[in-house]
Amino acid sequence: MHAPARTSSFAYYGDDAPSALDALVLDLAMARGIAEVMSVVRRNARGLTGADGISFVLRESGRCYYADEDAITPLWKGQRFPMETCISGWAMQRGEVVVIEDIYADDRIPHAAYRPTFVRSLVMVPVRHEDPVAAIGAYWAHCHRPAPEVIRTLRRIANSAAVAMTNIALVNSLSVALEAAERAKDAIILAMASLAETRDNETANHVRRTQHYLRALARAACERGLYADQLDDGIIDLLFKSAPLHDIGKVGIPDRILLKPGRLDEAERAVMQTHAELGRQVIVNAERHLGTSSSFLQVAKDIAFTHHERWDGDGYPRGLAGKAIPLTGRLMAIADVYDALVTERVYKAAMSHEEAVAVILGERGRQFDPELIDVFREIAPVFETIFGQFADAA
Secondary structure, X not given: OOOOOEEOOOOOOOOOHHHHHHHHHHHHHHOOOHHXXXXXXXXXXXXXXXXXXXXXXXXXXOEEEEEEEEEOOOOOOOOXXXXXXXXXXXXXXXXXXXXXXXXXXXXXXXXXXXXXXXXXXXXXXXXXXXXXXXXXXXXXXXXXXXXXXXXXXXXXXXXXXXXXXXXXXXXXXXXXXXXXXXXXXHHHHHHHHHHHHHOOOOOHHHHHHHHHHXXXXXXXXXXXXXXXXXXXXXXXXXXXXXXXHOOHHHHHOOHHHHOOOOOOOHHHHHHHOOHXXXXXXXXXXXXXXXXXXOXXXXXXXXXXXXXXXXOOOOOOOOOOOHHHOOHHHHHHHHHHHHHHHHOOEOOEOOOOHXXXXXXXHHOEOOOEOHHHHHXXXXXXXXXXXXXXXXXXXX
């Protein structure tokens, strides 16, 4: 015979029970993964319900996966059972709370699986009533019907776990969508840069090299505490991704000038110099179509528009001087000129690394930001290494 059923007392709740339950709900709301959700339930549910055991069961490919538990003796942690043979499966398939006073008096219970355990009574609560994704089981070592307060507490825990798991799924989906959007943005950037390259005598490797020069120089400046209010990891990443658009304005330069096999005359040079303004306009138009701007577009716009300005004010398109030139443009200027010097063009031979470094150092305080040139002096070998890694095919 089974022990007579008895109604449980509620003394284990104590005066602190509401605050403890509220704390559990808050912890679930802050959870960032399924494992954390289960951990919160495992650490708290027994104390809040007075149960002798708690299990967290995940619905996994048509099976009940007993993923976590806290009990006076082991239950089924790590085991999987068919939905049709498990009381947690019954609760999840129907979206119903199951209360069983005597497990051996209920045909839904697989008695053989329970005999090695202490369990005599249980409550199984689905996590999410519509299309449940899990269930939380509470078990007692004596036959009884749990108090209504206990069942309400379990339901509240299960409902909070459902909200937490839904939020986690949404965050994960958003993360995937953002990653896809980021990849799409990178692809668009490269496509736009490639459009400019197809019309120019420069190669795709020029874009890759200047990206890496720019990042190396910006990182080195940041590590030395230079322009600390303007450089951090996020800005450096934006610089790297925006760099391919520095010459996007060349798409608007006539072929007779852009592809001329020799030096440009003064009038042609004036037309060529309009590519900085054209590049700015391309990105402004992109902002207009998007209906918004972004830090990425702002960085790209500054690089395209100002990387031909000079520290002494003799650059173009606006003749900006000193720190009136955006830092992004001052950084790109060094990267772009170095690559122009060490590569062969139709109108000139390539310089050696040492010759190019000497030319750039000689422009300290004239063409280039003197503080950035001091950084360049220290890391010039990195530029040489990058050039070797992304050298043009012979």
